[in-house]
Amino acid sequence: MRRYGKYLIYAALVALVLFVGIQFLPWGPDRNNPEVTSTPQWTDPAAQELVESACYDCHSNETNWPWYSRIAPTSWLLGRDVTEGRTHLNFSEFDRFKDGMKEETIESVQEGEMPPFTYKTMHISAWLDDQEKQIMVDEFERIFE
Template sequence: MTFGKLFGWALLILIAIQFIPYGKNLQNPPVTGEPAWDSPQTKDLFFRACADCHSNETVWPWYSNIAPVSWLLEYDVTEGREHFNVSEWGRPGKNEGEDAAEEVIEGKMPPLFYLPTHPEANLDGIEKQALIDGLKATFGSGNHHDEQPAASE
């Protein structure tokens, strides 16, 4: 198969997958609640590094309308909102805020694949530590090793 034919088939497939309905539900539901942030700085850092997937205030880039990228973005945002969503704070079963700081400490959040297209989420060391401290102050800590043992009677 020549390069021209291969390119033609690839282009045809790319055009055809645009008609697959998955990845077309790129919406922001209404904000129904918000945590009591410990500071405006924590909220700002969270919205810079985390809110695209963990709030109903996602900024959908232009490429979010092009399959197969749209499929990945819809999946990631749906999963992120399902586990932890600051825009639906107080809704039972929707939030795991106590684990947020630990996810950042362990380098799981934000995911590495997110950073190249979202340079604002690349926090420097001071900002990252401020975010971690703010998440702990706002949501508590999921790290149970920090807890003090109960005093014996």
């Protein structure tokens, strides 16, 4: 039993050293928020609010970077989501995305693909019920071309 306890302490020390060590790896996001150059012509404030709270952290230049975006390894995953999300759809550079993205955006919400499950585990407001999904979909019908 005593020997087992010693191994546990070693394991905890190794874990601690690794955790501290990975903080110095240069893989974290730079947590930047580039300039907002073009926004959708919102028609429904309720829809705008829903999209801002469920999509903007990854699909806008107004990302709200949480404290765990400063700590590896969650910082790596988050940084990748935002970088990748912005390349697919960016509501802050909307003129580049409004043509041709309507169907895909509507489907991503209807099929429950977006927001991603991992995001929903950390953000209660990103759980959308059918009515909220419909409010968003109706607005997407109007703001995309």
